[in-house]
Amino acid sequence: MRVFFPSRLRCQWLCVMVMLFVVGASSTLAAEPKNTVSGQSKYDAAGCARCHGASGKGNGPQAMALFFMFKVPNMADPAYMQTRSDDVLFRTIKQGKASMPSFGLKLTDPEIKELVVYIRSFTKTP
Template structure:
């Protein structure tokens, strides 16, 4: 008996470094966080979990880039997988920049020495 929980193109073009941040987000994040980051992905709709709305300026101002870097690298509790061993640091930073782009308000000034 074979049980397939989810098929993921982890070892496809993405593993060769040819994918964009948008395609990585689409493969790894959009099913929960939604295509435009509103927290309305199909998995969020099927569960009791409330996903953050990355297009909500008030929410985004409460989160630093480091918060997002840590969440992507280490995951969140048992609901968000950790990608720190699968994605290089540069690709994670690109995902953070993409997540920031969902919020159309200008970003608040960053203190010196914080992650970009």
């Protein structure tokens, strides 16, 4: 059988399709803990999920475009998140860092605090 595309390229497309499918499926199946609903709506409204993914794993659609330059951290990894203080998370959202945009002009401090609480919930709901 003749192979029309270099097999490496075809593999990449397959990976992208599989990842998009996983992202789509996980966002519809994700359980919503009640106490973080407000933080969650802000997370969705501000577009955090397009880079960080619906469950914070760093697998949003735009993370693919950033993938080669900046790694989007996995905020659903408990071991990693233990190394991040609330203060660091707060400041990163407010001031931005590398390709993470700053939200200090779009969100108020209490709103950013709600987002930090919501982000913490990623490690609690497996």
